Amino acid sequence: MKIAFTTKGTEWESKIDSRFGRANYFVFYDEDTQELSSINNKDNENDAHGAGPKAAQILFNNKAQVLITGNGPGGNASTILEKIGVVCYIEAQEITIKEAYNLFKEGKLKKFY
Amino acid sequence: MKIAIASGKGGTGKTTLSTNLASYLSENNKVVLCDLDVEEPNSALFLKTEIIHQEKKYKGIPEWNKNTCTLCGNCQEVCNYHAVIQLGDTIMVFPELCHSCYACSDLCPTNSLPMINNETGTLTHFKTNTFDFVESRLKIGEEQAVPLIKQTLKYIDNNFSDEFHKIYDSPPGTSCPVIESTKNADFVILITEPTPFGFNDVKIAIETMKALNKNFGIVINRYGVGNDDVINYCKKNNIPVLAKIPNKKEIAELYSKGELLWNKIPEVKTELENIKNFIFSNIKN
Ligand code: SF4
Ligand code: SF4
Numbered sequence A: 001m002k003i004a005f006t007t008k009g010t011e012w013e014s015k016i017d018s019r020f021g022r023a024n025y026f027v028f029y030d031e032d033t034q035e036l037s038s039i040n041n042k043d044n045e046n047d048a049h050g051a052g053p054k055a056a057q058i059l060f061n062n063k064a065q066v067l068i069t070g071n072g073p074g075g076n077a078s079t080i081l082e083k084i085g086v087v088c089y090i091e092a093q094e095i096t097i098k099e100a101y102n103l104f105k106e107g108k109l110k111k112f113y
Numbered sequence B: 001m002k003i004a005i006a007s008g009k010g011g012t013g014k015t016t017l018s019t020n021l022a023s024y025l026s027e028n029n030k031v032v033l034c035d036l037d038v039e040e041p042n043s044a045l046f047l048k049t050e051i052i053h054q055e056k057k058y059k060g061i062p063e064w065n066k067n068t069c070t071l072c073g074n075c076q077e078v079c080n081y082h083a084v085i086q087l088g089d090t091i092m093v094f095p096e097l098c099h100s101c102y103a104c105s106d107l108c109p110t111n112s113l114p115m116i117n118n119e120t121g122t123l124t125h126f127k128t129n130t131f132d133f134v135e136s137r138l139k140i141g142e143e144q145a146v147p148l149i150k151q152t153l154k155y156i157d158n159n160f161s162d163e164f165h166k167i168y169d170s171p172p173g174t175s176c177p178v179i180e181s182t183k184n185a186d187f188v189i190l191i192t193e194p195t196p197f198g199f200n201d202v203k204i205a206i207e208t209m210k211a212l213n214k215n216f217g218i219v220i221n222r223y224g225v226g227n228d229d230v231i232n233y234c235k236k237n238n239i240p241v242l243a244k245i246p247n248k249k250e251i252a253e254l255y256s257k258g259e260l261l262w263n264k265i266p267e268v269k270t271e272l273e274n275i276k277n278f279i280f281s282n283i284k285n
Helices: A051-061 A073-084 A097-105 B014-025 B074-078 B102-106 B148-159 B176-180 B195-210 B231-236 B247-256 B266-282
Strands: A001-006 A026-029 A037-038 A066-068 A086-090 B001-008 B031-035 B050-061 B084-087 B092-093 B115-127 B132-138 B165-169 B189-193 B217-221 B241-246
Touching: A001 A086, A001 A097, A026 A051, A026 A097, A037 B247, A051 A073, A051 B084, A073 B084, A073 B092, A073 B102, B001 B176, B014 B165, B014 B176, B014 B189, B014 B217, B014 B266, B031 B148, B031 B189, B050 B102, B050 B148, B074 B084, B074 B102, B084 B266, B148 B176, B148 B189, B176 B195, B189 B266, B195 B217, B195 B231, B217 B231, B231 B241, B241 B266
Parallel strands: A001 A066, A066 A086, B001 B165, B001 B189, B031 B132, B031 B165, B189 B217, B217 B241
Antiparallel strands: A001 A026, A026 A037, B050 B115, B084 B092, B115 B132
């Protein structure tokens, strides 16, 4: 399974970014290959409009099945994520990617949809 | 003459000034007041009006035709607003994000994104005893104010000759909707309160007006509260302060009853006169 995180950096110890569309990075963890990869989203940060759908598309293109983030995506992005069947977990605030992943594994993150 | 009334943030007396100035000027001039704060138009609350015309407004939104689309991806490449997105073999359009620029539609090689009309809001034309009043109200859920503002400005241009003094109550803030509302004005009045927050917001609004190369001046509302930072700043930067509307209990009372001020409070009338004299002598071409 491939899991996407909205983050402030690209390492396991990097913090989660609670924003979705305007997150600094998307980090992907592929549980099958145990690989960690990332995409810089700083361009999107300055977009006045439509950052959410754009970010949802990045998740789609990277074949993420789960999203772990903070505040939760807005309406337009959610439309896309639900359509492509990404399961979304929220309220990962002020913690590292590693910590968020562990909470997810323990079933302690709140499911958004 | 076109006068836009704007403020760095909401709740600084923009609507009070717009409605009172329109009413005051209409004593001796032909006046139309236009409420461009389409997300929350509220001028009508302070006016006794009668509706003379109402129309729905639309904007074009591309509609995807699955059968002819070759999935070339051009549409999402050209859209600056991420309002059209390709997901595998599907093209999704987000009407609330779309700016109706026609780019995707025009550049689609197979004409698979024809533009279809979507309702954005309602324009209403009212008459008061002494002047005309036009407001537009954005439909709930619609995120783009600019297309409706443009159409409302066009309605004013088509229906009112240059003999009219046109007063535009602009949306608060400094983003696209304000710029659209003030860009064709001959003069912009920025209204603020003499508080630290007001000072902060008006500084940003001043920078915006300078960047747009606008002829503008400041009106201080609720003069007497806060401090003189705004006035000192204007002095230092050679920005005219047109009027100071005093902070009075009577004003707050009339306001809460939804009544006009200038015909009941002489000081307000004097301040409006100052505004009028400044603008009229300044814009005599
Ligand atoms: S530009 Fe036209 S043909 Fe190309 S993907 Fe978009 S809708 Fe399909
Ligand atoms: S009309 Fe313009 S803004 Fe709307 S989807 Fe097409 S390219 Fe994007």
